[in-house]
Amino acid sequence: MRVYLAGPEVFLPNALAVLEEKVRICRAHKLQGVPPIDGSQPAPSPTREGALAISRNNEELMRGCDLVIANMTPFRGPSMDVGTAFEMGFMRALGRTVLGYSNVDDGLLERTVALCQGARSPTGWTDPLGMTIEDFGLGDNLMVDGAVLTSKSEVIRQTTDDAARFIDLTAFARCVEEAARLVDTGTIRGRHSIR
Amino acid sequence: MRVYLAGPEVFLPNALAVLEEKVRICRAHKLQGVPPIDGSQPAPSPTREGALAISRNNEELMRGCDLVIANMTPFRGPSMDVGTAFEMGFMRALGRTVLGYSNVDDGLLERTVALCQGARSPTGWTDPLGMTIEDFGLGDNLMVDGAVLTSKSEVIRQTTDDAARFIDLTAFARCVEEAARLVDTGTIRGRHSIR
Numbered sequence A, B: 001m002r003v004y005l006a007g008p009e010v011f012l013p014n015a016l017a018v019l020e021e022k023v024r025i026c027r028a029h030k031l032q033g034v035p036p037i038d039g040s041q042p043a044p045s046p047t048r049e050g051a052l053a054i055s056r057n058n059e060e061l062m063r064g065c066d067l068v069i070a071n072m073t074p075f076r077g078p079s080m081d082v083g084t085a086f087e088m089g090f091m092r093a094l095g096r097t098v099l100g101y102s103n104v105d106d107g108l109l110e111r112t113v114a115l116c117q118g119a120r121s122p123t124g125w126t127d128p129l130g131m132t133i134e135d136f137g138l139g140d141n142l143m144v145d146g147a148v149l150t151s152k153s154e155v156i157r158q159t160t161d162d163a164a165r166f167i168d169l170t171a172f173a174r175c176v177e178e179a180a181r182l183v184d185t186g187t188i189r190g191r192h193s194i195r
Helices: A015-028 A048-063 A082-093 A108-115 A142-150 A170-184 B015-028 B048-063 B082-093 B108-115 B142-150 B170-184
Strands: A002-006 A032-034 A067-071 A097-102 A119-121 A124-126 B002-006 B032-034 B067-071 B097-102 B119-121 B124-126
Touching: A002 A015, A002 A082, A015 A032, A015 A170, A048 A082, A048 B082, A048 B142, A067 A082, A067 A170, A082 A097, A082 A142, A082 B048, A082 B082, A082 B142, A097 A142, A097 A170, A108 A124, A142 B048, A142 B082, B002 B015, B002 B082, B015 B032, B015 B170, B048 B082, B067 B082, B067 B170, B082 B097, B082 B142, B097 B142, B097 B170, B108 B124
Parallel strands: A002 A032, A002 A067, A067 A097, B002 B032, B002 B067, B067 B097
Antiparallel strands: A119 A124, B119 B124
16 A cells, blocks of 8 residues: 655655654554655756656656645644645545644644634634634534545644644554554555545 | 636635636636635534535535635745645545646745754755755745646735735736636646546
């Protein structure tokens, strides 16, 4: 089983080391981790052509994977990295299993109220523009969390030290165990389609 | 041609009116706008089951659409709404055309540097955690912008008044014109697959 390793850790200065460790954890559970970057690619040119080459490479890698484990840790705001959210949608549309974890345990509502001056209104929680803050008891937007729930799993959330937020792999490892369990029970059966 | 209308305007207090106006603009260009909500659904229960019902409904709506026009305006941080990013990935994986617009013209780099205390380092722009800030001259993360470029289009960006950021439909209307042009030239030919 090939597992696409989606997450904003590609932006870390030690991205390759963190991704290698993710691959190692997968291997310990008889899963093949597929990182978006592995050091074999040339440094991208800082142009839209460079960006497009990475985008196309990641899409091809995803098409060749049976499931995705997404790092849904809030990134530069109350919600997760949008590139990773895109990849969850991509894999979901292909009918592949979508698993996810976050190194912040607070729910979306709590985080958004805190970071975006949310307030209680007669119709629910809203931000200063009057826009609703989702209140479904989930960790993030209902489309991304919904993909994990539809995959018969749960987003694994636990809070780490701030400094370790994008490095700590404890929740990731729990997610890999969950993937191995879903493979063992036949819930994940390769590149089949879930509707 | 059926156009899925993705964007965070679903969170506006006047969401239905804004979405109706989007549908009207589509109709003026002989396109059928498909909003995620249209007032016919019951109010969702504030539970994960309520969230999951919306998630499943949106996924089914997307499967029945030929293209998506995504509102990529930065939402509660330097990047776009993650639910909309998920939907762009979903449509991209199905091979449908992905178009997008933003009511903020600044690029991702400028916005992230401003909002997240970015600084120039020897390896490029980084945030306070040392994580790279993408510098490809794009409006947002390379996966979301890449999907639009691969669809042979451009993200249409223009800055509106702050108060009109999630209401102004000028850039959306330009995006609909672009969709109509791509249909006329045969670039969009219905639910075919782009790789």
